[in-house]
Amino acid sequence: MTGTINVDSKQLPDARGYYGEYGGRFVPETLVPALDELEAAFHAALADSEFTHELDYLQSTYTGRPTPVSYARRLSDHLGGAQIYLKREDLAHTGAHKINNALGQALLARRIGKQRVIAETGAGQHGVATATAAALLGMECHVYMGTVDMARQQPNVFRMRLLGAEVIPVESGSKTLKDAINEAIRDWVTNVETTFYLLGSALGPHPYPLIVRHFQSVIGDEARQQIVEMAGRLPDACVACVGGGSNAIGLFNAFRDDEDVDLIGVEAGGLGIASGAHAARFADPALGRPGVLHGTRSYVLQDADGQILNTHSVSAGLDYASVGPEHAFLRETERAYYTYATDEETLEAFQLLCQLEGIIPALESAHAIAEVIKRAPTMPKDSILLVNLSGRGDKDLDTVIKELGE
Numbered sequence: 001m002t003g004t005i006n007v008d009s010k011q012l013p014d015a016r017g018y019y020g021e022y023g024g025r026f027v028p029e030t031l032v033p034a035l036d037e038l039e040a041a042f043h044a045a046l047a048d049s050e051f052t053h054e055l056d057y058l059q060s061t062y063t064g065r066p067t068p069v070s071y072a073r074r075l076s077d078h079l080g081g082a083q084i085y086l087k088r089e090d091l092a093h094t095g096a097h098k099i100n101n102a103l104g105q106a107l108l109a110r111r112i113g114k115q116r117v118i119a120e121t122g123a124g125q126h127g128v129a130t131a132t133a134a135a136l137l138g139m140e141c142h143v144y145m146g147t148v149d150m151a152r153q154q155p156n157v158f159r160m161r162l163l164g165a166e167v168i169p170v171e172s173g174s175k176t177l178k179d180a181i182n183e184a185i186r187d188w189v190t191n192v193e194t195t196f197y198l199l200g201s202a203l204g205p206h207p208y209p210l211i212v213r214h215f216q217s218v219i220g221d222e223a224r225q226q227i228v229e230m231a232g233r234l235p236d237a238c239v240a241c242v243g244g245g246s247n248a249i250g251l252f253n254a255f256r257d258d259e260d261v262d263l264i265g266v267e268a269g270g271l272g273i274a275s276g277a278h279a280a281r282f283a284d285p286a287l288g289r290p291g292v293l294h295g296t297r298s299y300v301l302q303d304a305d306g307q308i309l310n311t312h313s314v315s316a317g318l319d320y321a322s323v324g325p326e327h328a329f330l331r332e333t334e335r336a337y338y339t340y341a342t343d344e345e346t347l348e349a350f351q352l353l354c355q356l357e358g359i360i361p362a363l364e365s366a367h368a369i370a371e372v373i374k375r376a377p378t379m380p381k382d383s384i385l386l387v388n389l390s391g392r393g394d395k396d397l398d399t400v401i402k403e404l405g406e
Contacts, residue, residue: 017210018297022290022298022329022332026297030192031192031205035207041112042210045111051111055104055107058136069222071230072084072356075356079377082381084372090361090365090393096392101212103129105211112196116141116195117196118195119198120144120145120184121149121177122145122149122318123153125395130143132163134163142168144183146170146179152399170183174311176319200246205296213326216250235384240265240266241388247364248327264336264371266340267283267338268312268313268318268367273340277311279311279319281299282331298324298328308321341366360392363396368388
């Protein structure tokens, strides 16, 4: 069957790239051959031991995998409930999980024969990872980024430029991630013969959600083995932040057949659901409902006329109007549960992890910590929470300083 990889069939999209009623391809005809080429190259690469060995080699000698799982003893004691373990993607090269997918897709681009890669970025971590992979493999790299995100993520803008990438400011719309994706797609349509679109999250037209999940599944595969070795059993729950959803799907994938393990995704609650200034696609029944954005059908924040709404989050990486289609499917089938954390809760969680564990998390990851702060005290002391710490917070210090007024 087209659109599958050699794993349990209930984890897969169907032949058209759908997870239930979510997913698919909604693209101009000019992009269909490129997507077909990508899908064929992806399946051929998985069957090619040279490709998989090279990726494994780079992940171990360049990315620094496996990343460890750390027991958060002081945070666990402070909250007085569940024992908390952190999957430390913040320790991967470039400071986040994004490098896992960027390296995999860059190798696919080289396999197809494309020497120019383009990407979109919000928090800048995917842009940095793409620029890193392009520098490593000797590729031309262009990264689209909204000017609002450029202003709040200046360190990552500078890192991308140092790595040889051209960072292209996007002034349209809300000047954030949604608009950066719009411009990247326009570039791709115009230059499809020479350009590889290195998409950063588990969304977009098929086969991108499948490809991103595959390259990010190393997170969950490692964490599953590590938590059993450290704690003697599987966790009671896995927690991860959800923007597009790549870090979360990477963690969840290894546990989805373990019905006793709860899967919890945390969206950006912004200024609160009632305010309308948020990016919680599942939490706002008035605005979040199925629709099509950037080539895929999933949950989208939209008005009564179907116009895509502007979003808000203190974290640039979660500031997006839609979510990966597989997350919509996991929610609908009740395999995963989705909640949200507000900006205020996130900033409190950010500071608490710094002070108790000596770890400065990305603001995206701090959303997951905010949920742990609520959940852990309600759980027995012998229960286990496994949290994906998707990135480190160096990039967010300017934002945090402004938000805290210091």
